[in-house]
Amino acid sequence: MRILVVGASGATGKQLVKQLLNKGHEVIVIVRSAESLPGSWQNDLNLTVVQASLLHLVEERLEEYVQDCQGIVSCLGHNLTLKGIFGEPRKLVTDAVTILCRAIRKNAPDKRVKFVLMNTTGNRNRDLNEPASLGQRLVVGALRRLLPPHLDNEEAADFLRTHIGQHDQYIEWVAVRPDSLIDQDEVTGYEVYPSPIRSPIFNAGTTSRMNVGHFMASLLTEDETWQRWKGKMPVIYNKEPARGKK
Template sequence: MTVLVVGASGATGRHLVTQLLLKGNNVKIIVRSNENLPKFWSEDKNLEIITASLLELNEKELIKYTSNCDAIASCLGHNITFKGIYGQPRKLVTDATKRLCNTIKNHAPSSPIKYVLMNTSGNSNRDLNEPISFAQKCVIGLLRLLLPPHVDNEKAADFLRTQIGQNNGYIEWVAVRPDGLINEEEVTEYESYPSPIRSAIFNAGKISRINVGHFMAELINDNELWHKWKGQMPVIYSKTSISNS
């Protein structure tokens, strides 16, 4: 299995890459800089590091990097700084998703490519009737006005839902919605649900970044799990978070 990962240098992307390598995948990553990457990555023969800005690559380069991939995973996100939140590119996740998916369609693979998008539990799946309280709707409305990254996450998932859809011959997708992210060193037990089982705003659960990376790697490698969730937006929680709800 050959997997392209974008956003690999981020806190969750690092875990995803490591989990994919542990499962024996051939992994390609596109990063703006190879500084501060885990040291052992440069020694792994199954990892190819491509130093480039994803949104600045031309179509020929994108085809080169995606044409032999079985899956593409995005852990892209905005840095939690003023520039990262309000600076350009404001639609980093959406634009990357569109470019990668359009490139896949242009080179028309013989079998569908898996696209796994890391999203957020604060984004509802509008294919389902997910109940949201009036208070949470108000807060989400404010986030849309004040925080461009939230809108970016919504539009990226909406592109997969509405433009790629459920019956695309070239792309199958899953948008993973972790709840409150925390740091842990080991994979622990976690569970996935079609929709949130608690309020992402007023009663958020927790999920470790390593668990998110593990779940995304499992989706890519486990066909049974993939068929369970393809075309959906599963929400994941650590089991301890569920028991404390």
């Protein structure tokens, strides 16, 4: 399978690419700096590294990279610095999703391309009646106004929901919503739900980046998993140990 990953230099993107390469898939990554990638990837013949700014790529070049890809993943996010949060591009994720989907449509593939977006459990799926307390709605409303990355995440998912929708000729999609991200050295048990089972603001759970990478890889490579979640915004949590056990 040929898969394009953007945001591959991030902590979660690296986990995804690692797992795809371990499964023997052909992976293309678009990164600003190849130096940010693990040295162990340099000699992997299944990896193609494109060093470029995604948002500044000429359309024809992007269409070339997207061509013949059966899957595309965006693990893009804003750096947690003042410049990353408040500087340009404020709509990094939304703009990336938009131009990637446009490139897919320009290529008019014979088979629908799987598009996976890494999102956040703080973003509600507006296709469902997901409950939220008044306190949570107030906090999220403030985040939407004060922190551009939160609004960017919302708009990126909304683009897939409303502009691509459920019956696009060329694209199928899943927006994966992890809760508070943590680092772990291996894949552990995790659970996936259609909607949050706890408040992301007042009772957040945890999700390891390794588990997010594993779930996204499973979406791309396992048809049963894809058919279950396509057109949805699944929420992923680390599985909590049973009470009385460590």
